[in-house]
Every structure is written in C-alpha cells, then in structure tokens.
Amino acid sequence: MTSRNPLIVAFALTLALFCTRANAQSIPPGESGAKAVLDKSPRHGEWVEIVVNDRSAPLRCYVVYPEVKDKAPVVIVIHEIFGLTDWIRSVADQLAADGFIAVAPDFLSGMGQGNKGTEGFAGRDEVTKAVRELKPERVNADIDAVRAYGAKLPASSGKTATIGFCWGGAASFRYATHAPELDAAVVYYGTSPDKPDAFEKLRAPVLGLYGSDDARVNKTIEPAADAIKKLGKSFTPHVYEGAGHGFLRQQDGREGANLKASQQAWPTTIEFLREHTK
Numbered sequence: 523m524t525s526r527n528p529l530i531v532a533f534a535l536t537l538a539l540f541c542t543r544a545n546a547q548s549i550p551p552g553e554s555g556a557k558a559v560l561d562k563s564p565r566h567g568e569w570v571e572i573v574v575n576d577r578s579a580p581l582r583c584y585v586v587y588p589e590v591k592d593k594a595p596v597v598i599v600i601h602e603i604f605g606l607t608d609w610i611r612s613v614a615d616q617l618a619a620d621g622f623i624a625v626a627p628d629f630l631s632g633m634g635q636g637n638k639g640t641e642g643f644a645g646r647d648e649v650t651k652a653v654r655e656l657k658p659e660r661v662n663a664d665i666d667a668v669r670a671y672g673a674k675l676p677a678s679s680g681k682t683a684t685i686g687f688c689w690g691g692a693a694s695f696r697y698a699t700h701a702p703e704l705d706a707a708v709v710y711y712g713t714s715p716d717k718p719d720a721f722e723k724l725r726a727p728v729l730g731l732y733g734s735d736d737a738r739v740n741k742t743i744e745p746a747a748d749a750i751k752k753l754g755k756s757f758t759p760h761v762y763e764g765a766g767h768g769f770l771r772q773q774d775g776r777e778g779a780n781l782k783a784s785q786q787a788w789p790t791t792i793e794f795l796r797e798h799t800k
Contacts (some may be wrong), residue, residue: 552773579632586618595799596672600690605640706798714746727756733765
C-alpha cells in the first residue's frame, strides 16, 4: 500500500473545504422566500426617517447592520418599479450578511394613502404608476440625502455605493453620473443613460449585470460602454445566457437560467463592492 504525503492530504482537505464554502455562498432569496428570510434574520434591521429638502414627507428607509467589529461601507439599495417590498428588504439583509451597512429608501414615502409609502398604495399597478412618475432630480436628491446620512453613521467607514434593480438599476447608473463622490455603483438589469455627455461627471466604477433575454435593456449597454471607455472610465457589464429581466428576484423562472445567473452575479457583486469600498 502506498503511503500518502500528509502535506498533500492536508492541502486536499483544505481545498475541498474552501470549494464547499464557495459553492454554499449565500445569495438573496427569490421573491417568494423573502418574508421567511426576514423573519429569521439574526441581523439588526430598523426603520429610520431622513428629512430631505423640498420633500413634503421624510424619506422612510430600512437599514440593516452587519455583525462586524470594524466600521463598514454603506450600500444604498434602490428598489424596483414595485417599490420598497419585502424582497428589496431581503436584499438589504443579505448585503448586511456580506459585511455592508445596507440602507433601502422608499422613494414613495409620503405619497400613499395616510401619508404612507409603498404600503399605502392599493396594489402593484398603482405602485408602478407612481414610481414611473418620479422625477430623476427628485430621486437623485433623495439618494444624496441617504448617502449623507449613511456616511455619517457611527458604524460607517464613510465609503458609499449604490445598487439598484430594474427601475432602480437605471437610477443607480444615473446617480453615479450625478455624484462623483460615490465610490461604486451596481446596476442589475437597468437601462444605461442615453446621452454620451451624461458620463462626464462619472467617477465611480460601474458594474452591470443583465440577462441575455432582455433586449429592451441590453440595447443600452454597448453605447454606454463605448462612451465610458472613450472617457477612460470604468464600466464592466456581464450578460448571463438564458436569464431574463429581473432574474435575481425571479430565481425560479426560465428553467433554471435565472437561478444560475443569480448564483454567478451575486458573488461578482460582493467582490466588486468590497474592492471599491475598501
């Protein structure tokens, strides 16, 4: 019987453990599992209200803190056209699990019945109509206020980033062109700014994550990439084969392609945010 080199055995065991942990890396849940994840989360989540100039009501935000001993970067989570849902809150919770302070504003704050936000609308159709009517200037001003709030939190490192989905993905990209102080921006299947001169103020690196079967959004990737490259700035798009629009929320769709895209996109997201918010 051939004896095994103990160093080789130890290396093999270490490698196997690393691969197991890498493969088991958590990602946000799909929409159907969001509420259960929130109910079981060990992390501290709380609601805060941020006063914003020229706003009729305070901006209500859901904040989740990581369980870490050092100060952490702040990631602003920009919701979909469906408003601030349990799913968006579960994304914020996962970001906190990955080591970030996550702040998810409700851009419909004060606009629903009873001076409420997303929860004050009768249904999803009313929510999407209200979100579509939001002015980009209003959204940018709200994010400005959230970024200032987050940067001053005692547990914050002062580094800030945005991440957005669908309508929020477009808002995340647009905000990066508005705020050169931002450290990083992540765009999940959101359209790119359509004017080349929009990128003049861009300083933050941008990561884009898209499903291949989403022509409406994807036709805006190349023009933005070309314009940003000419300016010597950073935009890194990834397109996942077979996945559709909204793949991170709809992980049970498209015969496994959306789940596969999510499992690839989320680790890429976290690596990107960690690199640019050091």
